[in-house]
Amino acid sequence: MAQMLSTQPYKGTRDFYPADMKLRNWFFGRIRRALELAAFEEYNGPMLESLDIYIAKSGEEIANEQTYNFTDRGGRRLAVRPEMTPTVARLVAAKMGELNFPLKWFSIPNLYRYERPQRGRLREHWQVNVDIFGCDTYEADLEIISTAVSLMRAFEADESMFRVHINNRRFFNDVIAAIAGTDAEGSRKVSKVVDRRNKVTREAYEKDMAELGVDADKLARIDALYSMSVEEATALCPESRGSQELLELFRALRELGLDKYCVFDFGIIRGLDYYTGTVFEVFDEAPENNRAMFGGGRYDNLVGLFVKNANISGVGFGFGDVTLENFLVTHKLIPDIYASGTKVLVTRFDDVPYARYTALVAEMRENGIESSMYIGQKKFGKQIDYAIRNNYSHIVVMGGSELASGTLKVKNLKTREETEMPIEALVSFLLA
Amino acid sequence: MAQMLSTQPYKGTRDFYPADMKLRNWFFGRIRRALELAAFEEYNGPMLESLDIYIAKSGEEIANEQTYNFTDRGGRRLAVRPEMTPTVARLVAAKMGELNFPLKWFSIPNLYRYERPQRGRLREHWQVNVDIFGCDTYEADLEIISTAVSLMRAFEADESMFRVHINNRRFFNDVIAAIAGTDAEGSRKVSKVVDRRNKVTREAYEKDMAELGVDADKLARIDALYSMSVEEATALCPESRGSQELLELFRALRELGLDKYCVFDFGIIRGLDYYTGTVFEVFDEAPENNRAMFGGGRYDNLVGLFVKNANISGVGFGFGDVTLENFLVTHKLIPDIYASGTKVLVTRFDDVPYARYTALVAEMRENGIESSMYIGQKKFGKQIDYAIRNNYSHIVVMGGSELASGTLKVKNLKTREETEMPIEALVSFLLA
Numbered sequence: 001m002a003q004m005l006s007t008q009p010y011k012g013t014r015d016f017y018p019a020d021m022k023l024r025n026w027f028f029g030r031i032r033r034a035l036e037l038a039a040f041e042e043y044n045g046p047m048l049e050s051l052d053i054y055i056a057k058s059g060e061e062i063a064n065e066q067t068y069n070f071t072d073r074g075g076r077r078l079a080v081r082p083e084m085t086p087t088v089a090r091l092v093a094a095k096m097g098e099l100n101f102p103l104k105w106f107s108i109p110n111l112y113r114y115e116r117p118q119r120g121r122l123r124e125h126w127q128v129n130v131d132i133f134g135c136d137t138y139e140a141d142l143e144i145i146s147t148a149v150s151l152m153r154a155f156e157a158d159e160s161m162f163r164v165h166i167n168n169r170r171f172f173n174d175v176i177a178a179i180a181g182t183d184a185e186g187s188r189k190v191s192k193v194v195d196r197r198n199k200v201t202r203e204a205y206e207k208d209m210a211e212l213g214v215d216a217d218k219l220a221r222i223d224a225l226y227s228m229s230v231e232e233a234t235a236l237c238p239e240s241r242g243s244q245e246l247l248e249l250f251r252a253l254r255e256l257g258l259d260k261y262c263v264f265d266f267g268i269i270r271g272l273d274y275y276t277g278t279v280f281e282v283f284d285e286a287p288e289n290n291r292a293m294f295g296g297g298r299y300d301n302l303v304g305l306f307v308k309n310a311n312i313s314g315v316g317f318g319f320g321d322v323t324l325e326n327f328l329v330t331h332k333l334i335p336d337i338y339a340s341g342t343k344v345l346v347t348r349f350d351d352v353p354y355a356r357y358t359a360l361v362a363e364m365r366e367n368g369i370e371s372s373m374y375i376g377q378k379k380f381g382k383q384i385d386y387a388i389r390n391n392y393s394h395i396v397v398m399g400g401s402e403l404a405s406g407t408l409k410v411k412n413l414k415t416r417e418e419t420e421m422p423i424e425a426l427v428s429f430l431l432a
Numbered sequence: 433m434a435q436m437l438s439t440q441p442y443k444g445t446r447d448f449y450p451a452d453m454k455l456r457n458w459f460f461g462r463i464r465r466a467l468e469l470a471a472f473e474e475y476n477g478p479m480l481e482s483l484d485i486y487i488a489k490s491g492e493e494i495a496n497e498q499t500y501n502f503t504d505r506g507g508r509r510l511a512v513r514p515e516m517t518p519t520v521a522r523l524v525a526a527k528m529g530e531l532n533f534p535l536k537w538f539s540i541p542n543l544y545r546y547e548r549p550q551r552g553r554l555r556e557h558w559q560v561n562v563d564i565f566g567c568d569t570y571e572a573d574l575e576i577i578s579t580a581v582s583l584m585r586a587f588e589a590d591e592s593m594f595r596v597h598i599n600n601r602r603f604f605n606d607v608i609a610a611i612a613g614t615d616a617e618g619s620r621k622v623s624k625v626v627d628r629r630n631k632v633t634r635e636a637y638e639k640d641m642a643e644l645g646v647d648a649d650k651l652a653r654i655d656a657l658y659s660m661s662v663e664e665a666t667a668l669c670p671e672s673r674g675s676q677e678l679l680e681l682f683r684a685l686r687e688l689g690l691d692k693y694c695v696f697d698f699g700i701i702r703g704l705d706y707y708t709g710t711v712f713e714v715f716d717e718a719p720e721n722n723r724a725m726f727g728g729g730r731y732d733n734l735v736g737l738f739v740k741n742a743n744i745s746g747v748g749f750g751f752g753d754v755t756l757e758n759f760l761v762t763h764k765l766i767p768d769i770y771a772s773g774t775k776v777l778v779t780r781f782d783d784v785p786y787a788r789y790t791a792l793v794a795e796m797r798e799n800g801i802e803s804s805m806y807i808g809q810k811k812f813g814k815q816i817d818y819a820i821r822n823n824y825s826h827i828v829v830m831g832g833s834e835l836a837s838g839t840l841k842v843k844n845l846k847t848r849e850e851t852e853m854p855i856e857a858l859v860s861f862l863l864a
Contacts, residue, residue: 005485007526007738010510013478015523018537021474037797039775039804039824042453046445046556047479047542048500048512053437068480068510070502073546078442078500080480080512091447094439100821102807105450110479114505124478135808139786143807146790150797255787256794306439343471354571355687358578362688365469365582372471375534375575376567389532392471 012115012123022337024126027155027324028108031128034154038147040104040130045087047110051077053086056305057274068112080112084129084318085302092133093306101134101312104143122322130296131316133303138248140315141278141298145253148282148296148317149261155333162293162327165265166249166280169297171234171242172269178237179221180214190214194222195269230264245277274299278315286330293327294319338391342430344371344410345387347380351400360396360408360426367427388413396426444547444555454769456558459587459756460540463560466586470579472536472562477519479542483509485518488737489706500544512544516561516750517734524565525738533566533744536575554754562728563748565735570680572747573710573730577685580714580728580749581693587765594725594759597697598681598712601729603666603674604701610669611653612646622646626654627701662696677709706731710747718762725759726751770823774862776803776842777819779812783832792828792840792858799859820845828858 009015016024032042054063063069067079081087084107092099107129115123130147132140145164152162176194177187193208200208209219225233230250234243246264253259270279281295296317303310328334344364346357357373364371374383387395398408403423410429411418421429441447448456464474486495495501499511513519516539524531539561547555562579564572577596584594608626609619625640632640641651657665662682666675678696685691702711713727728749735742760766776796778789789805796803806815819827830840835855842861843850853861 004740005488005522005738006482007522009478009522010480010482010508011506013480015478015526016476017523017527018473018475021476024476025474037800037802039777039802041450041822042457043450044448044453044456046441046447048442048445048544048556050438050442056437068502068504070500072500074443076442090437090439090441091449094447095449100818104804104807112480124480132807137808139805139807139809142790143804252787252790255785256790306437308436345471353687355684358574358684358688368469370469370471372536372575373571375536375564375571376569377571386532390473 010123014122014124019337023325023334024321026337027321027328028126028128030154031108031151034150035106035130035147038104038143038150040106040147043088043091043105043107044109045081045084045091045107047081048078049081049087049090051079053090053305054079054082057086057302066114068114081109082111082113084109084111084127086305088129088131089302089314090306092312093303093310096303096307096310096312102140103131103133105133106130126321127318128320128324129316129318131314133314134312135315136313138245138252138278141245141249142252142256144296144315144317145249145262145278145280146256146258148280148294149258152261152282155328157327157331157333159260161285161331162261163283163285164262164280165268165283165292166246166262166278167265167268168242168246168278169269169275170277171237171240171246172266174237174240174242175225175233176222178240179218180212181218182213186212191269195271198267225266228264228266233264233266242277249278268295270295270297274301276300276313280317282317282319284327284330289326289330293323342369342394343392344369344394344396344430345383345390345392346371346373346396346398347383347387348374348377349380349399350377352398352403356398356403360398360423363427364430367431369427369430394430398423442555446554446556451769455757455766456753458769459753459760460558460560462586463540463583466582467538467562467579470536470575470582472538472579475520475523475537475539476541477513477516477523477539479513480510481513481519481522483511485522485737486511486514489518489734498546500546513541514543514545516541516543516559518737520561520563521734521746522738524744525735525742528735528739528742528744531566534572535563535565537565538562558753559750560752560756561748561750563746565746566744567747568745570677570684570710573677573681574684574688576728576747576749577681577694577710577712578688578690580712581690584693584714587760589759589763589765591692593717593763594693595715595717596694596712597700597715597724598678598694598710599697599700600674600678600710601701601707602709603669603672603678604698606669606672606674607657607665608654610672611650612644613650614645618644623701627703630699657698660696660698665696665698674709681710700727702727702729706733708732708745712749714749714751716759716762721758721762725755774801774826775824776801776826776828776862777815777822777824778803778805778828778830779815779819780806780809781812781831782809784830784835788830788835792830792855795859796862799863801859801862826862830855 051069067082069079071077110126112124173187176190180190190212197205230246234246237243253262268279268281275297277298279297281292284293298315300313303312346360348357361371361373395411396408402408406423407420408423409418409420483501499514501511503509542558544556605619608622612622622644662678666678669675685694700711700713707729709730711729713724716725730747732745735744778792780789793803793805827843828840834840838855839852840855841850841852
């Protein structure tokens with residue numbers, strides 16, 4: 001006897017049964033609608049890409065270790081895409097001459113990362129990617145942050161539930177240099193230490209700083225940045241382009257009434273080397289779950305991996321379905337997805353020709369009413385049970401005696417209300 | 433200097449730029465809507481699955497050769513899914529006790545096959561999969577075929593453009609046995625030869641048949657089946673369960689008015705061993721492209737790969753996005769996807785504060801109007817060019833002089849019509 005196969009999905013991946021899928025379609029539908037309202041256009045690319053594009057962005061070691069990769073029969077090294085950024089940079093590079101910048105693009109790809117499964121970090125997840133390409137000034141940063149806010153608001157999230165923490169990489173480098181008195185290379189080293197600030201002990205942090213020539217006095221001035229307003233902080237290096245960008249962005253956020261969702265936070269750096277200007281992270285404000293959910297920022301050189309001296313800047317963010325779902329659950333923002341909508345099951349009796357039922361269903365479908373006859377030959381009780389367990393909102397009952405009098409009964413499964421009517425009144429009753 | 437990376441997608445895969453994606457969303461949207469109207473529920477599963485499930489269904493050789501597969505660090509053999517059937521059988525098997533049969537399920541997964549790229553047969557494609565599980569009788573076959581028709585009709589395809597060719601595997605076996613006088617094993621061998629009928633010369637066909645004891649007279653009687661109506665054909669073995677199923681199905685199709693889309697065709701066998709009853713293929717009727725586009729049928733044992741003696745039958749079909757797109761192009765059924773819909777670009781002038789524009793856009797978005805300010809700082813002519821090339825339907829012009837008089841101008845980019853109005857009238861003008 002052959003061994004039976006496992007019914008489990010591959011480790012770190014998920015099956016989406018209809019209720020799961022309906023929820024996912026609901027929230028990606030909201031996101032898609034919010035993005036389309038803001039005139040973002042959707043794109044997509046293949047699930048398999050050349051491994052080289054991930055190596056070029058993140059280095060051989062990370063690309064090899066964190067992706068599912070293999071070699072095809074033609075000797076090409078492929079990866080199951082772990083992120084969307086190299087793909088979108090490739091798409092932009094391939095049609096650079098034809099595309100009309102600035103591009104406002106988004107995608108909702110599934111991605112694979114080869115990592116230890118843990119809460120919110122599965123091996124396969126779906127990630128909303130939103131980017132603007134080809135605009136170097138603050139208007140694009142503003143639109144990206146305002147879009148991140150509008151996505152949260154599309155789920156009825158308010159300012160008590162989330163907050164956008166904003167910083168600027170240019171400002172960060174300049175203010176560190178101004179305080180520490182370091183050159184570019186020195187600032188870079190100090191930045192790396194600051195980036196690890198919350199990951200090491202205070203003692204280790206002070207020691208690392210001291211080694212780079214940042215004494216206790218300078219350190220106190222850096223520490224002070226974490227509780228400053230954007231005006232106070234930028235006053236420390238008013239000539240920095242980063243300072244000007246921050247002030248311009250916050251002024252525009254105030255004018256748009258978005259400042260209640262936003263806060264300056266010197267702690268936001270985002271480790272990735274490719275960020276060059278504005279950086280931000282969106283935090284869940286729930287006390288039990290207070291953490292960064294997703295983030296993004298401005299990067300300047302990705303298209304350059306494909307086209308020499310491409311010089312097309314980008315600003316964007318990406319966030320995953322698992323993170324979003326955790327947030328929505330925490331704040332009770334998921335409605336009963338089966339509560340609204342009409343979905344009708346026509347029950348079946350042996351003394352009525354089946355064609356009477358299929359004709360009724362055909363008429364409902366033509367009128368845009370989700371409906372089905374009961375497919376098969378079970379007893380009435382089983383059919384009702386089927387309707388309830390499969391989230392039908394109504395059943396239609398038309399047995400031999402009803403048919404003889406040209407009537408049928410409609411039962412609303414939520415209110416338990418039952419209505420008798422002429423057969424030809426069914427559609428208008430359901431549409432009313 | 434590092435070698436620049438290629439901007440091409442991996443061989444046999446496609447990039448979806450916004451116009452491609454919009455088209456794809458348009459047609460999958462129609463399909464999804466038609467399926468939901470018929471109360472089918474969407475599911476999905478992971479892109480990576482255990483290779484074993486494909487080996488169990490199709491054998492080691494086919495599974496190894498036709499899939500992208502590799503071994504993970506835990507020694508698990510994985511495949512990038514080449515088809516959805518084993519996944520859906522796994523999902524059904526995993527929750528057999530909780531699910532409410534009959535299930536009406538669909539999915540629109542992307543799939544990878546390792547094959548030579550050719551027209552309509554890319555390495556990555558998207559495939560609509562529609563199935564009913566857990567109903568053994570003709571009602572499920574009827575609903576599946578009627579759903580296939582409704583998907584074609586969702587694109588305004590009429591009976592001159594496509595035809596559903598229907599046969600039944602039980603009938604096929606029984607009528608061959610009746611004519612050839614063969615036992616079960618003999619019928620199976622004859623079936624295999626008949627399946628190859630159009631792939632070999634007439635001479636080779638006759639020779640193979642003769643070797644199985646099918647002489648010229650018997651062969652003529654088999655040949656005659658190809659031009660028979662369903663009544664004539666089934667009269668040759670009226671006791672066959674397959675005959676009864678065919679007659680029942682065609683009667684129901686007539687009662688539903690679907691017979692004009694359907695024809696009995698003894699030539700439809702579908703090679704796959706797992707089909708057990710009704711089989712069908714949907715043909716493109718265009719003279720220049722007359723061929724089977726997609727098909728399906730009834731299969732009984734797939735869930736049994738996972739659960740011993742599961743005994744859950746299925747009937748369904750699957751069809752690919754490339755095939756569908758070819759059909760729609762051939763019959764000119766693709767509308768101008770940018771023709772309808774309002775999408776507004778607010779152009780920008782230096783003498784007006786940017787906040788005036790962002791406020792206008794925020795108001796439009798709140799009212800459900802797709803819109804954007806021009807992001808960046810280009811001349812007016814460039815902004816108009818941008819609007820046209822990015823498929824905006826309208827532009828809003830509000831320079832310093834308009835603002836001073838509290839007005840703005842809206843220009844319809846299709847009709848070239850320009851309308852001046854008070855600023856606060858914009859939203860109601862666009863919604864009218």
